Amino acid sequence: MKYPLSIQNLISHFSQLPTVGPKTAERYVFYLLKQDPETLQKFALALSELKEKTTICQNCLAIAESDPCSICADDKRNKSTICVVDGSRDMMAIESIEKYNGLYHILGGVINAIEGIKEDQLNIKQLIEKIKKNNITEIILALNPDMEGETTAMYLTKLLKEYNIKITRLAKGLPMGANLEYADEITLANALKYRNEL
């Protein structure tokens, strides 16, 4: 004997989500079974509308409500600085600290030999077009400080050299609350290498 088909069906949908296995999916479905039908209908509607109500901003390539997105359309933002990020979520992380007033460019990934993601699959052409057409003074490479992020940053630095723009990247060092004793070697080495004068 198995679960009713409608339960099995929903379990298999939830199981497709990243990090969700059949047991977790089961847990989600049994939680939902306890909710009132209206909540479920709203959840279903939110799912079905997800794609319809979002678009891609053709300027920064972020997922947005409108094209251009509210950042690209904002006259108060500094249009001469572009922050290059992997995806929309990294953009949101930077936006959330409310310290950056420039524009963004979504790369749509990073160079990854293992997953077979090459430079020509990233939104690099659009970045270069932007640099050529606009008066850009700084490109901030805000990529993750890991193998793939570093490789991509190195590739972009080389590529963008000829345009004579200031290219920067996010600082490396100890995160807040870190413990020197437990910091990994690379982090500690970076913290020493990039030490600041007081």
Added chain:
Amino acid sequence: MKYPLSIQNLISHFSQLPTVGPKTAERYVFYLLKQDPETLQKFALALSELKEKTTICQNCLAIAESDPCSICADDKRNKSTICVVDGSRDMMAIESIEKYNGLYHILGGVINAIEGIKEDQLNIKQLIEKIKKNNITEIILALNPDMEGETTAMYLTKLLKEYNIKITRLAKGLPMGANLEYADEITLANALKYRNEL
């Protein structure tokens, strides 16, 4: 700047699920954004149909496709044995090993002082009705071997004593692959107490 409303909306729905925080919900939503619209529509349909296509079997009280459910309606099952479980998921776990041929009774919870679940909130009345009406020879208490499960099992054992039925519970002992050295004290004590003759 925030995510588009449709994304925020779906994130908040996913965040309601057990163990899912806003970051995980965000991850789910961004995964779904990459899927084709058809997949999303099917997922949404599965969600909205969840409650419509399931019912409660009025005999065993399990969530089922039909009432009575396929187990209660099955003539080949032994109707004189009832396995009492917390919920439908525990019933499914026992069904999956394909070693049990009796019926089930869903208790709908266990006595839990902390969460304020008392015996009168459980489906105990229905269990006693069943015992009175049918020729039941054995009640298997298949509750979790924790505080709440044990309390509930003790309560039921006392309550059912007067009906002169064999009352059993699942064996306690070492799980397969366990390591004596790392087994907790209670498990080890149970393994010793309930040791089997070879």
